[in-house]
Amino acid sequence: MPNVLVLPGDGIGLEITPEAVKVLQAVLKGHSTTLNFEYGLIGGAGIDEAGKALPDETLAAAQAADAILLGSVGGPKWDTLPAPQRPELGGLLALRKALGLFANIRPVKMLPMLVEASTLRTEVVKNVDLVVLRELTGGLYFGEKGRGTNPNSAFDTLVYTEEEIRRIVDLGFQMAAKRRGRLCSVDKANVLESSRFWREITLDIAKNYPEVELTHMYVDNAAMQLVRWPEQFDVIVTENMFGDILTDLASMLMGSIGMISSASLNGGKGLYEPAHGSAPDIAGKNIANPLATILSGALMLRYSFGLEHEAQMIEKAVERVLQEGYRTPDLAKSGDKVLGTREMGDAVVEAL
Amino acid sequence: MPNVLVLPGDGIGLEITPEAVKVLQAVLKGHSTTLNFEYGLIGGAGIDEAGKALPDETLAAAQAADAILLGSVGGPKWDTLPAPQRPELGGLLALRKALGLFANIRPVKMLPMLVEASTLRTEVVKNVDLVVLRELTGGLYFGEKGRGTNPNSAFDTLVYTEEEIRRIVDLGFQMAAKRRGRLCSVDKANVLESSRFWREITLDIAKNYPEVELTHMYVDNAAMQLVRWPEQFDVIVTENMFGDILTDLASMLMGSIGMISSASLNGGKGLYEPAHGSAPDIAGKNIANPLATILSGALMLRYSFGLEHEAQMIEKAVERVLQEGYRTPDLAKSGDKVLGTREMGDAVVEAL
Ligand SMILES: CC(C)[C@H](C(=O)O)[C@@H](O)C(=O)O
Ligand SMILES: CC(C)[C@H](C(=O)O)[C@@H](O)C(=O)O
Numbered sequence: 234m235p236n237v238l239v240l241p242g243d244g245i246g247l248e249i250t251p252e253a254v255k256v257l258q259a260v261l262k263g264h265s266t267t268l269n270f271e272y273g274l275i276g277g278a279g280i281d282e283a284g285k286a287l288p289d290e291t292l293a294a295a296q297a298a299d300a301i302l303l304g305s306v307g308g309p310k311w312d313t314l315p316a317p318q319r320p321e322l323g324g325l326l327a328l329r330k331a332l333g334l335f336a337n338i339r340p341v342k343m344l345p346m347l348v349e350a351s352t353l354r355t356e357v358v359k360n361v362d363l364v365v366l367r368e369l370t371g372g373l374y375f376g377e378k379g380r381g382t383n384p385n386s387a388f389d390t391l392v393y394t395e396e397e398i399r400r401i402v403d404l405g406f407q408m409a410a411k412r413r414g415r416l417c418s419v420d421k422a423n424v425l426e427s428s429r430f431w432r433e434i435t436l437d438i439a440k441n442y443p444e445v446e447l448t449h450m451y452v453d454n455a456a457m458q459l460v461r462w463p464e465q466f467d468v469i470v471t472e473n474m475f476g477d478i479l480t481d482l483a484s485m486l487m488g489s490i491g492m493i494s495s496a497s498l499n500g501g502k503g504l505y506e507p508a509h510g511s512a513p514d515i516a517g518k519n520i521a522n523p524l525a526t527i528l529s530g531a532l533m534l535r536y537s538f539g540l541e542h543e544a545q546m547i548e549k550a551v552e553r554v555l556q557e558g559y560r561t562p563d564l565a566k567s568g569d570k571v572l573g574t575r576e577m578g579d580a581v582v583e584a585l
Numbered sequence: 586m587p588n589v590l591v592l593p594g595d596g597i598g599l600e601i602t603p604e605a606v607k608v609l610q611a612v613l614k615g616h617s618t619t620l621n622f623e624y625g626l627i628g629g630a631g632i633d634e635a636g637k638a639l640p641d642e643t644l645a646a647a648q649a650a651d652a653i654l655l656g657s658v659g660g661p662k663w664d665t666l667p668a669p670q671r672p673e674l675g676g677l678l679a680l681r682k683a684l685g686l687f688a689n690i691r692p693v694k695m696l697p698m699l700v701e702a703s704t705l706r707t708e709v710v711k712n713v714d715l716v717v718l719r720e721l722t723g724g725l726y727f728g729e730k731g732r733g734t735n736p737n738s739a740f741d742t743l744v745y746t747e748e749e750i751r752r753i754v755d756l757g758f759q760m761a762a763k764r765r766g767r768l769c770s771v772d773k774a775n776v777l778e779s780s781r782f783w784r785e786i787t788l789d790i791a792k793n794y795p796e797v798e799l800t801h802m803y804v805d806n807a808a809m810q811l812v813r814w815p816e817q818f819d820v821i822v823t824e825n826m827f828g829d830i831l832t833d834l835a836s837m838l839m840g841s842i843g844m845i846s847s848a849s850l851n852g853g854k855g856l857y858e859p860a861h862g863s864a865p866d867i868a869g870k871n872i873a874n875p876l877a878t879i880l881s882g883a884l885m886l887r888y889s890f891g892l893e894h895e896a897q898m899i900e901k902a903v904e905r906v907l908q909e910g911y912r913t914p915d916l917a918k919s920g921d922k923v924l925g926t927r928e929m930g931d932a933v934v935e936a937l
Contacts, residue, residue, distance in 0.1 A: 321775050352709045352813055373743060378778035385747035387782030391725060395737035421826070423673050426730035430739035453833040460812060460837040461704055474773070478830060481805040485812040 234269045235538060238298035240291065243277040243320060244511030245521035245574075246304020252523035252578030253302060253530040256550075259582040260534070260543050271298070275328065276306025276320030276511075286311075286324030292331055295504075300537040302530065303506035308513040330370055334497035334504055335397065336404050337367040338532070339480045341487060346555050350488030350564055353460070358486050363466040364408060365483050367476025368393075368401040369497055372427075374473050393427050393472065398434045405470030406442040415446045415467035419455045419475055431472065452479070459483055484508050491563045494528035496536050503537040505529040519573040522561035524551055527581055550584035586621045587890065590650035592643065595629040595672060596863030597873035597926075598656020604875035604930030605654060605882040608902075611934040612886075612895050623650070627680065628658025628672030628863075638663075638676030644683055652889040653856040654882065657863035682722050686849035686856055687749065688756050689719040690884070691832045693839060698907045702840030702916055705812070710838050715818040716760060717835050719828025720745075720753040721849055724779075726825050743779050745824065750786045757822030758794040767798045767819035771807045771827055783824065804831070811835055836860050843915045846880035848888050855889040857881040871925040874913035876903055879933055902936035 237257075241250040254270055261267055273291040280286050286306070295301055306320035316322050328334075343351075343361040351358045376390030402418065409416035418435045420428035432449060439447045450458065452475045458465065459479065463486050471479060484493040493508035507525030515521055528551060535544035559580050560569040572580060589609075593602040606622055613619055625643040632638050638658070647653055658672035668674050680686075695703075695713040703710045728742030754770065761768035770787045772780035784801060791799045802810065804827045810817065811831065815838050823831060836845040845860035859877030867873055880903060887896035911932050912921040924932060 316775060316781060319775070326776070352705055354704055354706055357704045374776055376740070380778065380782065381744075386744055387779045388728070388742055388744040389777045389779050390740055390742055392733075392738060392740040421829075423668060423671070424678070424726055425741045426732065427739045427741050429668060430732065453829045456808065456830045456834040457837045457842070460834065475830075477773075477805045478808045478827075482808040482812065482834070485809045490809070 234267055235299040236297065237268045237270050237533070238294050238301045239270055239272050240275040240301060240303045241272070241278070242275050242304040242306040242324075242511060243308050244305060244513045244516040246306065246511055248516070248519065248521050248574045249507065249523040249526040250302060250304040252574060253526040255578050256527045256547060256581050256585070257530045257534070259585050260546050264543070266538060266540065275303070276324040277308050277311045279324060280311055280314075280318070280320065286318060286320050287327045287331075292328070295328060295332060300502070300533050301504040302526075302533065303504055304526065305507065305509065305511035307511050326374065328504070329497060330375060332502055332504065333370060333499040334502070335368060335370045336401055336498045337369040337476065337480070338364060338496045338498065339367070339484065339493060339508060340364045341483045341493065343487065344552055344555060347487060347492065347564070349566065351486060352488060353463075353486060358463060361463045361486055363463065363483065364412070364468050365476060365480045366401065366405050366408060366468060366470045367480055368397065368472045369476075370473075371397045372473035391425070391427050391474070393430065395430075395434060398431050399438065402431075402435050402438050402470055405468055406438060406445050409445045409468040410442060413467040414444060415448070417448045417450055417455070417466055417469045419450050419452050419469055419471035419479065421452050421475075422449070423451060427472070455479060456482060459486070480508065489522070489563050490525070491522035491561070492524055492528070494525050494532050496529070496532040498536060503533060505533045519575060520562050521574050522563050523574050523578050524561070527551060527578070546585060547581070550581050553584040554580045586619055587651040588649065589620045589622050589885070590646050590653045591622055591624050592627040592653060592655045593624070593630070594627050594656040594658040594676075594863060595660050596657060596865045596868040598658065598863055600868070600871065600873050600926045601859065601875040601878040602654060602656040604926060605878040607930050608879050608899060608933050608937070609882045609886070611937050612898050616895070618890060618892065627655070628676040629660050629663045631676060632663055632666075632670070632672065638670060638672050639679045639683075644680070647680060647684060652854070652885050654878075654885065655856055655858035656878065657859065657861065659863050660865040678726065680856070681849060682727060684854055684856065685722060685851040686854070687720060687722045688753055688850045689721040689828065689832070690716060690848045690850065691719070691836065691845060691860060692716045693835045693845065695839065696904055696907060699839060699844065699916070701918065703838060704840060705815075705838060710815060713815045713838055715815065715835065716764070716820050717828060717832045718753065718757050718760060718820060718822045719832055720749065720823070720825045721828075722825075723749045724825035743777070743826070745779050745782065747782075747786060750783050751790065754783075754787050754790050754822055757820055758790060758797050761797045761820040762794060765819040766796060767800070769800045769802055769807070769818055769821045771802050771804050771821055771823035771831065773804050773827075774801070775803060779824070807831060808834060811838070832860065841874070841915050842877070843874035843913070844876055844880070846877050846884050848881070848884040850888055855885060857885045871927060872914050873926050874915050875926050875930050876913070879903060879930070898937060899933070902933050905936040906932045
């Protein structure tokens with residue numbers, strides 16, 4: 234029986250992860266695959282109860298687990314700690330690195346009933362269906378960093394090895410081949426040496442995928458094009474920092490980051506989490522939107538357990554609930570039927 | 586008599602710079618300040634006619650000039666050269682660095698008659714009035730870069746000295762103090778050491794500007810907020826690469842980058858250019874939009890020559906022409922009166 238480690242984390246993470254677990258249990262009821270859920274501490278909860286953001290026990294459990302479901306980490310309570318100890322760096326980033334989760338996938342697919350929630354005009358976003366594939370364990374995030382004196386200065390290093398670039402770009406080609414066959418590699422090759430290297434390797438890999446149409450785009454232009462004409466994109470692949478910026482930007486096409494799920498993969502192992510944060514201001518009030526976490530559960534079934542049919546069952550159940558006019562407060566307009574966090578989870582279970 | 590060096594560059598640069606010169610001459614007709622215009626080569630034109638993208642003669646003229654008006658550089662003809670020799674890196678970036686133009690200013694102010702051209706909903710963009718201040722001579726652009734073997738790799742360095750950060754952030758506070766009093770410093774302090782350094786220095790400078798309200802925002806969130814609620818911003822200050830991405834993104838709020846002017850300053854000296862590129866596909870057809878270059882001329886009067894009144898005269902003339910329904914093809918909708926490049930320049934002169 235596969236083991237899923239659930240790491241609720243902080244803030245609304247404590248409220249949204251139980252809803253995703255509930256939905257996963259419901260969709261697999263009577264199924265030959267059943268999941269065994271275990272629980273661990275991460276982020277502020279790790280600091281408070283076990284002395285650090287990624288307790289050794291959590292790391293060991295994560296290494297042993299088949300998949301991880303994460304809520305969200307962080308909050309004002311821990312913001313005064315030195316950065317490397319905080320929930321984000323000491324918890325989430327440390328876990329990504331330790332597990333080698335090099336590929337972060339964020340699908341952004343517009344649902345007809347959510348078009349009005351976007352700040353972009355309806356005709357610009359109504360057919361958006363793209364995936365951003367972000368390299369997650371290299372680049373500026375993990376390169377050498379430090380301070381200098383004489384003159385007083387600080388530096389970070391953007392470094393990529395050939396192998397790091399190959400594995401992520403290759404995955405981009407594979408994903409594009411399974412979708413609409415178009416891969417856009419985003420870099421800044423007119424300025425960065427690491428981008429020129431990225432581009433050379435990408436061109437080399439392209440030879441193995443003659444059926445995929447490859448384009449290159451500078452990151453400044455990509456940010457612009459995501460706002461100007463987002464429907465032009467199928468799969469976008471890019472390095473860590475550019476991906477951090479572009480995934481959030483792409484999520485915003487949906488109007489709220491409350492619907493965006495994500496998967497962070499390393500071949501076999503996967504970590505699944507909503508794209509949004511821990512929202513300390515609304516925590517504990519049963520008003521957080523659990524759908525991004527529920528949809529992250531669907532990604533888990535797809536990528537970690539090969540259960541494509543069951544993944545789609547969850548995705549369709551979410552659509553059905555929205556179709557019927559149910560919304561959590563973050564998405565509600567007048568006329569909608571507003572549900573709390575738990576009630577939204579129940580509605581998805583019922584729609585299954 | 587102040588000297589202005591005009592560098593038309595490549596593509597539509599050759600068509601749009603004469604219109605800006607025409608407007609500058611018209612607004613200063615009979616004025617006590619008259620400008621002397623000289624001309625030079627840069628970019629592809631420099632490569633073709635003088636053997637390199639930034640010919641020595643051009644650099645010397647730029648160093649001697651009081652201000653520089655630039656069109657745009659680059660085109661497919663030179664894209665096969667090694668990156669450091671190309672029009673962008675070898676021409677434009679080399680000139681920025683040689684003149685120490687550390688501050689890039691891009692104002693993004695919505696005009697009522699252009700609201701419909703934005704891909705964002707009217708109510709989201711109608712009151713946008715922000716400035717992005719981008720550091721232009723440091724960071725990843727100019728840090729050490731190279732390749733490594735064993736393993737095969739490539740790197741770039743994001744490095745900032747205290748002095749580089751101080752001068753740009755200080756300018757941000759000055760600009761905010763003269764506008765609506767709000768400065769948003771964008772960084773990635775939860776990950777980058779250079780950002781933590783940036784934040785410390787920013788907090789230190791803030792003590793000198795008690796009247797300015799300072800906020801900090803992570804760059805991923807800033808990209809999102811520019812799409813979600815752009816009216817929240819007054820002045821944004823950020824490092825070079827983040828600024829490259831965010832200035833283009835912010836420009837897109839206007840629907841077309843064809844209206845966005847920019848100033849690159851170093852205390853006394855300034856280089857003024859449109860935010861758009863050389864658009865080789867439409868070059869030579871008298872259809873390019875000269876307004877961003879004309880508005881860059883207004884910025885020149887404001888920042889290099891202290892002629893605020895005359896700068897505003899140009900800005901108002903542009904608004905009047907648009908108000909009357911005149912548009913270049915990039916902005917035209919049905920019912921608009923379409924003008925060519927030269928005719929648009931004439932219309933602005935007339936409106937003066
Ligand atoms: C919390 C932060 C360190 C993290 C990142 O930058 O990777 C977040 O923005 C994300 O995208 O998951
Ligand atoms: C052409 C390119 C090198 C340049 C940059 O990245 O600075 C451009 O994008 C800009 O913003 O002026």
